[in-house]
Amino acid sequence: MIEVLWHGRGGQGAFTAARLLGAAASIADGAYALAFPSFGPERRGAPMRAFTKISDAPIGDRSAIDRADYVIYLDDTLLDASGEAWQRELKSGGRVLVNSVKRYADERIVAIDANGLSTEILGRAIPNTVFLGALSVLCESVSEENVIEAIRQYMPAKLHAKNERIVAEARERVLARGPQGGGEVAGAAGTEARAAVDSARSSEGFEGSERFGGPESLERSETPGTPESPEPSETPENVSRETSRVADEGGHAGASVSETPDVMRACEHIPVLRSHFVAPPSLDPAEYARTTCYAAGHLVAKNAGWRNERPVINAEACTGCLQCYLYCPDGTIYKTPSAAAHAADSRRSQGASAPVAVDYDFCKGCGVCAKACRFDAIRMIPESEANAR
Amino acid sequence: MAAKVNARTITDDELFFGHKACAGCGGSLAVRAALKVLGPHAICALPAGCMSAVGFNFPQLCFANNAIITPFAATAAVLSGIEAGLRAQGKKPEDCTVVGFAGDGGTADIGLQALSGAIDRNDDILYICYDNEAYMNTGIQKSSLTPFGAKTTTTPAGRNAHGCLTQKKSLFEIVAAHGIPYAATASIGYLPDFMNKVQKAASIRGAKYIHVIAPCPTGWGCGVDETVEIAKEVVDCGLWYLAEYEGPQVSGVPGGKVTLNRDPKEFTSVEAYLRRQGRFRALTDEEVASVERGRDEKWRYLRSL
Numbered sequence: 001m002i003e004v005l006w007h008g009r010g011g012q013g014a015f016t017a018a019r020l021l022g023a024a025a026s027i028a029d030g031a032y033a034l035a036f037p038s039f040g041p042e043r044r045g046a047p048m049r050a051f052t053k054i055s056d057a058p059i060g061d062r063s064a065i066d067r068a069d070y071v072i073y074l075d076d077t078l079l080d081a082s083g084e085a086w087q088r089e090l091k092s093g094g095r096v097l098v099n100s101v102k103r104y105a106d107e108r109i110v111a112i113d114a115n116g117l118s119t120e121i122l123g124r125a126i127p128n129t130v131f132l133g134a135l136s137v138l139c140e141s142v143s144e145e146n147v148i149e150a151i152r153q154y155m156p157a158k159l160h161a162k163n164e165r166i167v168a169e170a171r172e173r174v175l176a177r178g179p180q181g182g183g184e185v186a187g188a189a190g191t192e193a194r195a196a197v198d199s200a201r202s203s204e205g206f207e208g209s210e211r212f213g214g215p216e217s218l219e220r221s222e223t224p225g226t227p228e229s230p231e232p233s234e235t236p237e238n239v240s241r242e243t244s245r246v247a248d249e250g251g252h253a254g255a256s257v258s259e260t261p262d263v264m265r266a267c268e269h270i271p272v273l274r275s276h277f278v279a280p281p282s283l284d285p286a287e288y289a290r291t292t293c294y295a296a297g298h299l300v301a302k303n304a305g306w307r308n309e310r311p312v313i314n315a316e317a318c319t320g321c322l323q324c325y326l327y328c329p330d331g332t333i334y335k336t337p338s339a340a341a342h343a344a345d346s347r348r349s350q351g352a353s354a355p356v357a358v359d360y361d362f363c364k365g366c367g368v369c370a371k372a373c374r375f376d377a378i379r380m381i382p383e384s385e386a387n388a389r
Numbered sequence: 390m391a392a393k394v395n396a397r398t399i400t401d402d403e404l405f406f407g408h409k410a411c412a413g414c415g416g417s418l419a420v421r422a423a424l425k426v427l428g429p430h431a432i433c434a435l436p437a438g439c440m441s442a443v444g445f446n447f448p449q450l451c452f453a454n455n456a457i458i459t460p461f462a463a464t465a466a467v468l469s470g471i472e473a474g475l476r477a478q479g480k481k482p483e484d485c486t487v488v489g490f491a492g493d494g495g496t497a498d499i500g501l502q503a504l505s506g507a508i509d510r511n512d513d514i515l516y517i518c519y520d521n522e523a524y525m526n527t528g529i530q531k532s533s534l535t536p537f538g539a540k541t542t543t544t545p546a547g548r549n550a551h552g553c554l555t556q557k558k559s560l561f562e563i564v565a566a567h568g569i570p571y572a573a574t575a576s577i578g579y580l581p582d583f584m585n586k587v588q589k590a591a592s593i594r595g596a597k598y599i600h601v602i603a604p605c606p607t608g609w610g611c612g613v614d615e616t617v618e619i620a621k622e623v624v625d626c627g628l629w630y631l632a633e634y635e636g637p638q639v640s641g642v643p644g645g646k647v648t649l650n651r652d653p654k655e656f657t658s659v660e661a662y663l664r665r666q667g668r669f670r671a672l673t674d675e676e677v678a679s680v681e682r683g684r685d686e687k688w689r690y691l692r693s694l
Contacts, residue, residue, distance in 0.1 A: 044411040044412070044607050046409055299406070299407040299449055299450075299451070300448050300449050301407075301449055302407075303407065303409070306412060307412070321396075322396035322397060323396065325396055326395075326396040326399075326422075326580055326581075327418065327580060327617050328418075329410065329412075329413060329414050329415070329417045329418040329421065329616065330406070330407075330408070330410075330417065330421075331403035331405065331406050331421050334401065334403075335401055362406065362407055364411075364412035364413075365412060366412035366413035366606075366613040366614055366616070367413070367612075367613065367614030368413055368613075368614055368616055368617050370614065371614050371615070371617065371618055372617060380614075
């Protein structure tokens, strides 16, 4: 039996892909397949799993797949840092397929820029059918003809042509690098991203990402693939939440991480209210008892991986009206120290930093800020473009 | 009365952060904005619904405030209990608002009895209903605040029916009819108006209710970047209204006083508002016209209050 485990986020079409794969694999006589999803409270963007089982005999076992021949990640932020999870889920000789522009050192991981490819053809990043194409190359039980036939039988007619093109294109990209090879299969954007990442890496050194976190930190838990793999969030515009907050709020007063008050350092994985950088909470028990609720929140995962586009603020066009800050559903736009200066001086100097900045660790890329801006100072750019910079 | 709140005067603190709501979620914006007004000493209670599902994904806990999940029907009853408990222990800070965030289903359907009871007892609580016009958390089922013509999984659009057959329940009037000290309607499209209503409510002792329209891109069939725009448009086209009710306790007027915060001379197009959303796609021109007539009747009534 061939088992395929799909990791995706609600809305990416993981279950659709799992079903289409099962349909494709069971078209031939004497072939059987089973497909089903597993998710918690439904949420567009939330992690979920789907399963496809393929066999030449009827399948009795209807339970979830623990170990699979192919583990597919429709979103690279779901691929765990240590490799522990996917290695546990992968049968020996199996393959991990991941939707990513990144490079992975482990040859069992095949990276495909499925967001880029599906955006090219569909105009939207819906990565699922890319992996049907990839599997039709890698997996003997799934042929291209049967994948196309499954798309024709199970998808609305208006989607046939484009998804067939996606399958063909995905096949080409996988074949181009050889069916046995690992590493990445990326488009042009991926190549640029790699160059940018390489240069960022060589200037910073890998130690850079370890500075702010112990094993529990957000940084480490989000680093995908093996430790050798470069992490694009090392690029300056992608600095971690802790770093950016310290730099932006406390930085101008000369604060650094090591000077962060103990109460905050003790719980680095716990969000600290922005006002604490200005006036840290008192440790007087009478006072502190009233402030313990500040540390009630506990953040272990970023939301950056939900995003296909990101807002970029044009400092010169920004007037500091703060509408983007006000209307952000996620509270990821924050005032920078220059916000106060902005308010005081309407004629700002050239090259001044914008009065607001975006927390890219938690921005979901909805674009509400760009619409709220009356001065066209916020532009939404594709993530692939941002990563390539 | 404290100074008006706006983007400049509001705290930089984010008290609802890192949550797992869909991109462009209107409900999360309502919770975030309300908590920025109420501050870290507010205590929140949330029933089953999107905001509790996206805010408490253990171990990812997204409220900086104390916050608890209540049984579906019990939001207002739990609020009453929290408030009484704090008072009994003598631990209620001056700036502690006991606030509930419930969806339209958790308020107008399932939690209505508890809400009515809390208002009747006039417990010192603030109840905020974020109205995304269906049970979005469970995958879009009709609630009694789903408007006519909206497609949900339980009011599908097909040959014989074009989405929801019933009209949106007039919950603001139902709450006001209790003689509650303070009730208001708001929209996340007009966020400063909403935040100032939250601030006003927090300054009043007794039961308070705010009903805020919070579009849901997933359930409404609109772009994730359109949430705020649509929340403005629903007010501008007259299908929602910004109003306040001050009961006898606050206004001194027997029977209370209703204020329309926004009374446009001309409305924008109802058709444009409906047609931009996937959930109203099946409506015929005649049905759109009937929605418009309904709006005009509603406003004749509102203006007569």
